[in-house]
Amino acid sequence: MRQCAPDAGPPYAHGIVPSVGIPYDLFMTHPPVSAPAPSDRPPGLGLTIGLFVTCLVDMFRPSVGFAAVKLLEDAGCRVVVPDTQTCCGQPAYNSGDRGDARKVAARVIAAFEGFDHVVVPSGSCGGMIAHHFPALFDDDPDMQCRAEAVAGKTHELMSFLVDVLDVRRVAARYEGSVTYHDSCSGLRELGVKAQPRALLASVDGLKLVEMANPEVCCGFGGTFCVKYPDISNAMLIDKTAAIGATGATTLLAGDLGCLMNMAGKLQRDGKAVRVRHTAEVLAGMGDIAAIGEPETP
Amino acid sequence: MQSTAHAFKDNVEHALVDGNLQQSLALLKVGFSERRRQAVERLPEFEALRDRARDIKNHALAHLDFYLEAFETKVTAHGGHVHWAPTAADARGIILDICREAGARTVTKSKSMIAEEIALNEHLEANGIEPVETDLGEYIIQLRREPPSHIIAPAVHLTKDQVADTFLEHHRKLGFDKRLTERSDLVAEARQVLRRRFQEADVGITGANFLVAETGSSMLVTNEGNADLGNTLPRVHIVIASIEKVIPTLEDAATLLRVLARSATGQESSSYTTFNTGPKRPGDPDGPAQYHVVLLDNGRSGVLGTQMQDMLRCIRCGACMNHCPVYGAIGGHAYGWVYPGPIGAVLTPQLIGVEEAGNLPNASTFCGRCESVCPVRIPLPKLMRHWREREFERHLTPASIRQGLALWAFLARRPALYRRLTGIANRTLALFGRAAGRYAWLPLAGGWTRYRDFPAPQRGGTFHAQWRARGGARR
Numbered sequence: 001m002r003q004c005a006p007d008a009g010p011p012y013a014h015g016i017v018p019s020v021g022i023p024y025d026l027f028m029t030h031p032p033v034s035a036p037a038p039s040d041r042p043p044g045l046g047l048t049i050g051l052f053v054t055c056l057v058d059m060f061r062p063s064v065g066f067a068a069v070k071l072l073e074d075a076g077c078r079v080v081v082p083d084t085q086t087c088c089g090q091p092a093y094n095s096g097d098r099g100d101a102r103k104v105a106a107r108v109i110a111a112f113e114g115f116d117h118v119v120v121p122s123g124s125c126g127g128m129i130a131h132h133f134p135a136l137f138d139d140d141p142d143m144q145c146r147a148e149a150v151a152g153k154t155h156e157l158m159s160f161l162v163d164v165l166d167v168r169r170v171a172a173r174y175e176g177s178v179t180y181h182d183s184c185s186g187l188r189e190l191g192v193k194a195q196p197r198a199l200l201a202s203v204d205g206l207k208l209v210e211m212a213n214p215e216v217c218c219g220f221g222g223t224f225c226v227k228y229p230d231i232s233n234a235m236l237i238d239k240t241a242a243i244g245a246t247g248a249t250t251l252l253a254g255d256l257g258c259l260m261n262m263a264g265k266l267q268r269d270g271k272a273v274r275v276r277h278t279a280e281v282l283a284g285m286g287d288i289a290a291i292g293e294p295e296t297p
Numbered sequence: 298m299q300s301t302a303h304a305f306k307d308n309v310e311h312a313l314v315d316g317n318l319q320q321s322l323a324l325l326k327v328g329f330s331e332r333r334r335q336a337v338e339r340l341p342e343f344e345a346l347r348d349r350a351r352d353i354k355n356h357a358l359a360h361l362d363f364y365l366e367a368f369e370t371k372v373t374a375h376g377g378h379v380h381w382a383p384t385a386a387d388a389r390g391i392i393l394d395i396c397r398e399a400g401a402r403t404v405t406k407s408k409s410m411i412a413e414e415i416a417l418n419e420h421l422e423a424n425g426i427e428p429v430e431t432d433l434g435e436y437i438i439q440l441r442r443e444p445p446s447h448i449i450a451p452a453v454h455l456t457k458d459q460v461a462d463t464f465l466e467h468h469r470k471l472g473f474d475k476r477l478t479e480r481s482d483l484v485a486e487a488r489q490v491l492r493r494r495f496q497e498a499d500v501g502i503t504g505a506n507f508l509v510a511e512t513g514s515s516m517l518v519t520n521e522g523n524a525d526l527g528n529t530l531p532r533v534h535i536v537i538a539s540i541e542k543v544i545p546t547l548e549d550a551a552t553l554l555r556v557l558a559r560s561a562t563g564q565e566s567s568s569y570t571t572f573n574t575g576p577k578r579p580g581d582p583d584g585p586a587q588y589h590v591v592l593l594d595n596g597r598s599g600v601l602g603t604q605m606q607d608m609l610r611c612i613r614c615g616a617c618m619n620h621c622p623v624y625g626a627i628g629g630h631a632y633g634w635v636y637p638g639p640i641g642a643v644l645t646p647q648l649i650g651v652e653e654a655g656n657l658p659n660a661s662t663f664c665g666r667c668e669s670v671c672p673v674r675i676p677l678p679k680l681m682r683h684w685r686e687r688e689f690e691r692h693l694t695p696a697s698i699r700q701g702l703a704l705w706a707f708l709a710r711r712p713a714l715y716r717r718l719t720g721i722a723n724r725t726l727a728l729f730g731r732a733a734g735r736y737a738w739l740p741l742a743g744g745w746t747r748y749r750d751f752p753a754p755q756r757g758g759t760f761h762a763q764w765r766a767r768g769g770a771r772r
Binding site: 053055057058059060061062063065066069078079080081082083084085086087089091092093094095096097098100103104107184185188189215216217219220221222223224225226227228229230231232233234235236238260261263264265267268288289291292293294295 | 758
């Protein structure tokens, strides 16, 4: 049986240990009845996060990356963006090219193994690292240990904020009704479902209207959408119909690939729905031009 | 049946413009999944049952030889006969011989995917024996000379009007000359026609949902009771089943039944659950004089012990296709052979070759909805990915995709070069797309822009360029 060296756990670099509550008052005649007041200390203080930007965010929508940085920094984290990162390897992995997927994955592992956590503003790329990387190294125990170590500390952004840092609310405002699409990998590989909704519920002015079948795929599927464009389009027609039926003026999701797919279709059909990444709205960046919309100079 | 899996893309094109099919699929997409959801909600231990069901099948597969021989021993002890069929041709031959021995002119059949897999009807017809399908859906498509489009709802691709036309065309000669419009009337007419066929059949052929090693029973569920007439009225009953259907005990059958119907149709249990254990015994009021079980391998034993073994857990509930957005878009016939949907995408390349069926495991977004509802937790996307790997290894992946991947992989491992090229692409796309915010057409992106606009990048450069410019931490 293969043994990986135990993970040392996150180093509390500044000597700060998690709060253990208020000291018990010896002079009180009754035990305290109310819960300890929540600490004002930001939950991410002392944590250094490696941000995996994703190739689509890097190329098409840097604002998603900056929104992620803001949300993480607001929670007290220090954010580092290693410049040796490129892509997570999914295009090769899902095309059956295991060899190239391994080579790219090995680079990601090397770039990110030194951080307390790795955070990804995408369930798809996050799922690739957290869920699929270890399986790529079935025949290489050393690499598999390293892959497992990185996989174990890699999180999709919403899941990291809520599940790991216990962030309950954000200071943001967004006027209007929004509907939220559950991107497949985040939902089914990483359990991202309640977290974005919980954070969106704290945004002033925002009203969430659920679409029918928010968990059904939008038809993107990476290379699928260009290898089988007709099937992809049929799936997209169902999805945009469900979006349209909500009457919401904004569509949100946590994966740029799905967002570009849905935005492209809504715009081709002349539907006036603005499409944004959830992180942008949570970071108070809901006023920038939506995906596929012209930017005012 | 003759495979058209190689022509998958053409099949898809036809399916997407078939108005009747699309009308039927619109109902299927919401109906089955909603009923399953409600059934699961009513059973708090459902997820634990899925684990148990998976474990039972894994155990049976790990000791398949033992349980198959135990099953055979029990069947023989009850006076039945077990026939081992390594290939589809062997199974067809064995069944034809039994039918000839019985002097059969007509046989009634209850729904069996294995019979489809071995093309049994065609073989019987070619040898002068008339097979009569008795499951309503199978009966309809037999009249229309079509293959099933779904493993539990074979005629799900048809509308009520199409069925009405088919019945009028074929039943007129039997004296039914009124075109019916009510579902209940269509069912009643089929019952009248089929009742006579049941009575005159010499042999009844059924499939099996499970084979119980402990008792030598074959177990079958239906909602129409047709299998029960088919296995009690004729003199000879033949069960055709593949080897991975065997499970250890009746207790296991009970567990699997609890997930089967809920996953398939959202029912607590199917209307009829029948255990057949040998021929009629002295003193039994009815039952067949002869009882045969034909066990088909057809390549399955070769899957044991490989990375594909999980596919053999399948209990044929159809939940994967009911929840598959690709199946929901194109229906079952587009897959081109017997088994459609996600399970078809992993089973078909195994049974008829990945050269023929290579498109099937590729035509998936890996959305994972199939795996999330599978009652025996088959990792269907993982198995589809394994097929893609085998295609890639054998150079069956199209050259354009291989070249694109090679270029991408080259760049993805050279961050500096990658940054320079993505920077150029980003600036170019942003420059020309800025005014509109998107592209209606882009060179080399026809697959995308045929149906959707392509969003232009935000101005200001790539994320990494901006991060570097503002002095963000990079290590």
